Structure formats: C-alpha cells, structure tokens
Amino acid sequence: MIATLSRSTPVLVQGISGRMGRTHAAGMRAYGTNIVAGTSARGDLGDVDGVPVFHDCAAAVAATGATASIAMVPPGDVRAAVLEAVAAGIRLVVTIAEGVPVHDALAVGRAVRAAGATWVGPSTPGLAVPGEMKLGFLPDAALRPGPVAIMSKSGTLSYEIGWRLAQSGLGQSLWVGVGGDPVKGVRFADLLAPFLADARTAAIVLVGEVGGDEEEQFAAALAQVGAAKPVFAVIAGSEAKEGVAMGHAGALTFGATGTVRSKRAALEAAGVRVFATMAALVADCGDQRRRW
Amino acid sequence: MLLVEADGKALFRAAGIAVPAGVEAGRGAAPVLPGDGPWMVKAQVPAGGRGKAGGVARGADAASVRAAVAHQLGLRIKGHDVECCLVEQVARGAERYLALVLDPAEYAVRVLFSAEGGVDIEQAAAVASRLCPPEVDAITAAVDELVAGEPEGWRAALVATGQRLARLMLDHELMLAEINPLFVSVAGCVAGDAKVVIDLNAIDRQPAIAALLRARPATYADAVRKLDEGFDYVELDPDGEVGLVTTGAGLSMMLVDEMTARGMKPLNFLDIRTGQLRGSPARLIRVLEWIAERKRVKVVLVNIFAGITDLGEFAGLLADAIAATPALRVPVVARLVGRGAEQARRVLAERMPDIVVEEELEAALARVARACA
Numbered sequence: 001m002i003a004t005l006s007r008s009t010p011v012l013v014q015g016i017s018g019r020m021g022r023t024h025a026a027g028m029r030a031y032g033t034n035i036v037a038g039t040s041a042r043g044d045l046g047d048v049d050g051v052p053v054f055h056d057c058a059a060a061v062a063a064t065g066a067t068a069s070i071a072m073v074p075p076g077d078v079r080a081a082v083l084e085a086v087a088a089g090i091r092l093v094v095t096i097a098e099g100v101p102v103h104d105a106l107a108v109g110r111a112v113r114a115a116g117a118t119w120v121g122p123s124t125p126g127l128a129v130p131g132e133m134k135l136g137f138l139p140d141a142a143l144r145p146g147p148v149a150i151m152s153k154s155g156t157l158s159y160e161i162g163w164r165l166a167q168s169g170l171g172q173s174l175w176v177g178v179g180g181d182p183v184k185g186v187r188f189a190d191l192l193a194p195f196l197a198d199a200r201t202a203a204i205v206l207v208g209e210v211g212g213d214e215e216e217q218f219a220a221a222l223a224q225v226g227a228a229k230p231v232f233a234v235i236a237g238s239e240a241k242e243g244v245a246m247g248h249a250g251a252l253t254f255g256a257t258g259t260v261r262s263k264r265a266a267l268e269a270a271g272v273r274v275f276a277t278m279a280a281l282v283a284d285c286g287d288q289r290r291r292w
Numbered sequence: 293m294l295l296v297e298a299d300g301k302a303l304f305r306a307a308g309i310a311v312p313a314g315v316e317a318g319r320g321a322a323p324v325l326p327g328d329g330p331w332m333v334k335a336q337v338p339a340g341g342r343g344k345a346g347g348v349a350r351g352a353d354a355a356s357v358r359a360a361v362a363h364q365l366g367l368r369i370k371g372h373d374v375e376c377c378l379v380e381q382v383a384r385g386a387e388r389y390l391a392l393v394l395d396p397a398e399y400a401v402r403v404l405f406s407a408e409g410g411v412d413i414e415q416a417a418a419v420a421s422r423l424c425p426p427e428v429d430a431i432t433a434a435v436d437e438l439v440a441g442e443p444e445g446w447r448a449a450l451v452a453t454g455q456r457l458a459r460l461m462l463d464h465e466l467m468l469a470e471i472n473p474l475f476v477s478v479a480g481c482v483a484g485d486a487k488v489v490i491d492l493n494a495i496d497r498q499p500a501i502a503a504l505l506r507a508r509p510a511t512y513a514d515a516v517r518k519l520d521e522g523f524d525y526v527e528l529d530p531d532g533e534v535g536l537v538t539t540g541a542g543l544s545m546m547l548v549d550e551m552t553a554r555g556m557k558p559l560n561f562l563d564i565r566t567g568q569l570r571g572s573p574a575r576l577i578r579v580l581e582w583i584a585e586r587k588r589v590k591v592v593l594v595n596i597f598a599g600i601t602d603l604g605e606f607a608g609l610l611a612d613a614i615a616a617t618p619a620l621r622v623p624v625v626a627r628l629v630g631r632g633a634e635q636a637r638r639v640l641a642e643r644m645p646d647i648v649v650e651e652e653l654e655a656a657l658a659r660v661a662r663a664c665a
Contacts (some may be wrong), residue, residue: 023600024600027600044467062629075493076496098565099467099493100491100493101491101494101497102394102465102467102491102493102494103426103462103465103491104494106399106426107426109399110399110425112397125599137599137600137629138599139597139598139599139600139630141599141629141630141631142599152541152542153542154540154541154543154545154546155540155542155599156539156540156541156542156543156544156597156599157540157542157543157545157546158542159540159543159599159630160543160546160595160597160653163597163629180494180541180542182394182396182467183396183399184396187396187397189397207542209541209542209545210545212396214396214423217397234546235551236542236543236545236546237545237546237549237551238552238553239528239545239548239549239552239558240545240561241370241371241514241526241528241561242339242340242341242370242371244293244338244515244526245293245492245524246524246526246543246544246545246561247524247540247541247542247544247545247561247563248541248542259547276549276550276553277550277553278546278550279654280655
C-alpha cells in the first residue's frame with residue numbers, strides 16, 4: 001500500500017488530542033496529508049483543528065473511510081492501538097513511539113500479517129511521498145520530490161543523508177523509515193519490490209545499521225530479482241560496542257552476527273554500492289545520476 | 293542487551309534449569325571453591341568471544357584457579373573491563389546445544405538444537421531448527437521433535453529443559469536464551485553456559501531483570517544509565533578526545549564511525565533525544581558533566597539535525613548547560629541544522645560567543661580535527 005499513498009489517501013490519527021498528536025497532525029496537514037479523523041482513548045471528542053475526533057478506530061473508519069492511520073500513543077499502548085486499527089479495517093498503520101517492548105512487537109507483527117495489512121514501526125519517524133504527503137514527522141527541510149527512494153532504520157541518519165542529497169539536487173520519490181527495532185513491521189526486504197516497481201523511483205538508497213539481518217535479507221532478495229535500479233547504501237555502527245544496544249534496541253551485535261562487515265559483504269555481493277561515509281555516498285549518487 | 297553468564301544462570305536456576313555449583317570471584321578475598329575440582333574460571337563480561345580473549349580457563353587446583361582469576365580481572369574484553377569471574381565445578385556429560393531465539397522476520401521463536409555442543413555453534417555441522425509461535429506448548433513440542441534421536445535415558449530431561457527455557461523466555465520477554473554447552477547425562481541436564489539477551493524496553497514490567505542490572509552497576513553501566521536517565525549514553529573509550537552531544541542513534545553511530553576512520557577518538561555515543569528535554573537543561577548538564585570527568589577530552593562536538601526540535605530553544609538550553617558545568621573547560625563546536633537554526637545562531641552568538649556554529653557536518657568535523665591536533 002505504501003507506493004499508492006497520495007495526497008488523497010484518507011488518514012486517521014490515533015491519539016490526536018494528546019500533545020504529540022496535535023503537534024504532528026498539524027505538521028502532517030501542513031505538508032499536504034489528508035487527515036480525515038482522529039481518535040482519543042481518553043474521550044476528548046471535540047474537533048482538533050477541524051478534524052473530527054472519535055472514540056475508537058471503528059467509529060472513525062465508519063464515518064470517514066480512513067484507510068491509513070498513524071498512532072501517536074506511548075510505547076505501552078502501541079500494541080493495543082495497532083490491533084484496534086487493523087480490526088477496524090485500516091490497511092496501513094504507522095507507529096512512532098520509542099521503546100515498544102519486543103514481545104509486544106512480535107504480537108503486533110503476527111496480528112498485522114494475519115490481517116494482510118501493513119505496519120511501519122514500532123519506532124520510526126514515519127514515511128513520506130515527498131511533495132504529496134507524509135505520515136509521521138520526517139523533517140520538511142530534508143523532503144524534496146525527486147528520483148531517489150530511501151529506506152532507513154535510523155531517523156536522524158536518513159535526515160542527514162536525505163538533506164545532503166536534496167542539497168545536491170537529488171530529491172526523493174518515496175521515503176520509508178522502518179525503524180531500529182529488532183522486531184518490526186515493514187522490513188528492508190519488503191520494500192524492494194515496491195521500490196523497483198515504482199515508476200518515480202530511479203535509484204534506491206538504503207541506510208542500514210548494525211544488528212539483526214535485515215540488510216542481509218535485503219541483499220538476498222535483491223540477488224534473486226537482480227538490481228534493475230542502482231542501490232546505494234551506508235551502514236552505521238562499525239565502531240559499535242558489542243553486546244550493548246546503541247540507542248536502538250535492534251542495534252546490537254554478537255560475535256560476527258549483525259556486524260557492518262557481514263552486511264557490507266552481503267550487499268556488495270548483490271551489487272549494492274556500499275560507502276563508509278555519508279559524503280562518499282552522496283558524491284557517488286551525483287556521479288552515477290547520468291546513467292539512471 | 294546481553295547479560296553476563298552469572299546473571300543468565302540466576303534466571304536459569306529460578307526457572308528450574310540446573311547449573312553447576314559456582315561462586316563469583318572479584319578483587320576481594322579469594323573465593324571459597326565449590327566442591328572438588330577441577331573448576332572453570334570465566335570472565336563475566338556482557339560480550340561474546342571471551343574464550344578467544346583469554347577469558348575462560350580451567351584450573352585443577354586452588355592455586356591455578358587463583359592465578360586464572362587474577363589474570364582475568366586484568367583483562368579488557370570487547371570494551372568491557374572484567375570486574376568479576378565465575379568459578380564453577382566442571383560439569384560432566386555429553387555436550388549439546390539448545391537455544392531459543394526470536395525470529396524477527398517470521399514473528400516467531402526459532403528453536404535450535406545440535407548434538408554438537410560446546411563448540412562455536414557457527415562452526416557446528418548440524419544445527420536443526422524449528423519455527424514456533426511464541427507459546428510454551430509449541431516450543432516444547434518442537435524441542436521434543438528435535439531431540440528425537442537422543443538416547444532414551446535423557447530425552448525426557450532435554451524436553452523438560454526446553455519447556456523451562458520456553459517459559460523463561462516468554463515470561464521474561466527475552467530475545468535470546470542459549471545454552472552452550474548443555475551437559476546431558478542420565479542424571480539430567482546442566483547448563484554449562486548461559487547466553488541471555490534481554491529487552492530493555494520491557495524492563496518496567498520485568499522487576500527480576502531490573503534487579504539483576506542494578507546489582508552490577510559497573511558491568512551494566514550503559515543500561516543502568518539508560519534506566520536512570522531515560523536516554524542512551526555509551527562510553528566507547530575512556531581515553532577519548534572528543535565528547536559528543538548528539539541526538540538520534542543512527543546519525544550518532546555514523547558520526548562515531550566516520551570520526552574514528554579519520555583518526556579522531558570519540559569518547560562516547562549519545563542519543564540524548566532532544567524531543568524529551570521539555571525545556572530543561574538537566575539532561576545536557578548530566579552529559580557535559582560525564583564528558584568533563586574524562587581528562588583526555590579536547591573538544592566537544594554538538595550535532596543536532598532538528599526535524600521537530602526547535603533549535604532556538606535547544607541553543608538556549610545548551611548555553612544554560614554549559615554555564616552550569618564549570619568543570620567543562622574545552623572548546624565546543626556546534627553543528628546545528630534544521631528548524632530554528634538561525635535563531636540558535638543568534639542565541640549562541642549572544643550568550644556563548646566562543647562556540648563555533650556550523651551548518652555543514654563536514655566543516656564541523658574539520659574544526660574538531662584541528663582542536664585535537
């Protein structure tokens with residue numbers, strides 16, 4: 001569903017009457033997102049900036065036809081919020097809370113998969129179709145329509161790279177933050193097919209980091225279908241301390257598993273251009289651009 | 293995050309999984325050895341590969357145990373100083389491998405078993421596995437299948453151990469519970485080692501694990517700090533020369549990587565979470581105090597890419613924090629980009645005119661390199 005998002009997609013904001021909910025709903029609307037409804041578990045049912053607020057997702061969906069939602073709720077409430085949204089028929093749920101317990105994410109993942117829906121989270125800055133809409137809080141300063149599709153575990157590292165690419169004249173077609181949690185919704189490998197199929201996308205930038213094996217799985221998926229579009233990558237964490245989660249719960253290495261070295265080797269074997277620095281990636285994207 | 297073996301074993305014991313008789317040995321008096329030898333001496337660090345780093349030894353008598361403890365307490369393994377050793381009676385039996393690990397792509401628990409225990413499992417020829425929903429009965433049934441070829445005399449004990457490990461993993465919300473080697477004999481199963489990865493995000497509802505972390509504040513310094521402060525600060529090199537005040541895990545990690553590759557020596561990793569400062573400089577003061585304690589630090593680099601954060605407000609808090617940390621006597625380079633950057637420049641120019649503000653990270657890094665030279 002991610003690649004079909006547009007400025008007309010009807011969006012529900014769960015937890016719209018809270019501090020975060022209000023702030024980010026306003027930011028998203030200002031960017032162009034079609035926010036049609038909000039929910040408030042606390043029962044604050046007055047409109048928020050003209051957006052009608054409902055008790056629950058089922059009522060919101062029934063009244064407005066929302067198909068996507070973003071849950072602005074604390075980490076302990078993410079599990080219930082996503083299950084409620086999916087049960088109400090929402091097809092795409094984005095969650096942004098930091099610190100969602102991993103076993104909660106496991107339960108959410110199982111439920112979303114069983115429902116055939118899509119979940120981006122648990123902890124991400126969200127996603128954007130630059131120039132059209134965004135779900136979450138990717139910074140407007142870094143968003144600029146263009147030919148590069150970005151997928152990233154880290155929010156801030158993708159901001160830096162997206163911003164530098166935009167400064168160099170390369171904007172984005174799609175931008176999805178998958179988050180730095182070990183158990184999550186959409187993973188890098190899930191984005192390969194939609195990014196390759198997306199007509200706006202000429203090149204893919206993967207912003208990875210240590211821990212887990214998402215980069216390796218992406219490489220395996222890419223090797224299978226062949227790199228019809230160039231893929232560029234950086235992987236943060238070559239200096240990460242072993243056994244300690246570096247800010248993201250998923251950024252955890254043990255022995256040879258999940259290291260930058262193993263990820264780099266897998267990606268390069270699949271034809272990805274992997275860089276040690278952000279500057280080198282941005283420069284190479286500029287150099288390669290003529291061939292896209 | 294990874295627990296040290298002794299803490300993993302404390303969880304095992306509580307879950308009904310037998311472990312060898314053992315005692316911890318630190319820098320104090322020599323340990324009273326459990327039972328008869330020989331004994332194993334193992335450095336208690338939350339990192340793998342300690343065997344290759346000299347952190348595992350076998351001692352036949354009290355003198356060799358003491359020597360091994362003394363040697364290991366002087367080691368630094370994968371960035372962790374050895375604070376404590378575990379001295380255990382050597383267990384006996386056939387060696388097996390049993391592990392439960394979350395499979396993130398399948399939203400499942402993967403059960404792994406090998407009849408070749410006690411070796412680096414990546415080198416083991418035959419590791420069989422099953423995927424299960426995160427439920428005790430399903431995991432137990434999978435263990436039952438995986439150990440079908442084991443001798444009748446201890447098969448039931450292996451299944452019972454698998455069931456207890458499953459309950460432990462689900463009750464304590466573990467990400468990994470691995471026993472390698474698992475000693476098996478007709479007398480039952482004994483866990484020779486314990487590799488347990490916990491979920492810090494679940495710590496509020498896991499008091500037993502929180503207690504383990506708090507009992508070893510030095511070993512789990514980074515995690516305890518996160519519990520107490522609500523953000524991530526990881527000291528990478530106590531002799532580091534660049535103190536980092538940064539937000540965002542990925543960008544902070546990348547910054548550390550790029551600085552190290554250029555020969556700079558970052559002191560720390562930090563994800564301060566500017567969105568949680570809520571108008572108070574307290575968190576910034578804490579960080580600047582930790583940085584100021586390290587005498588080799590030559591410069592502080594502040595790097596904030598503000599998506600939501602208002603940099604004007606942040607600059608005011610930064611100025612407050614620097615003013616409140618007189619122990620910090622090194623120059624500060626600030627790279628600020630995003631929302632409110634212009635206002636931030638004005639605030640800092642007025643209140644902290646010595647701080648150099650850059651928009652480009654590369655330019656800020658060049659200044660940091662000059663300060664270190």
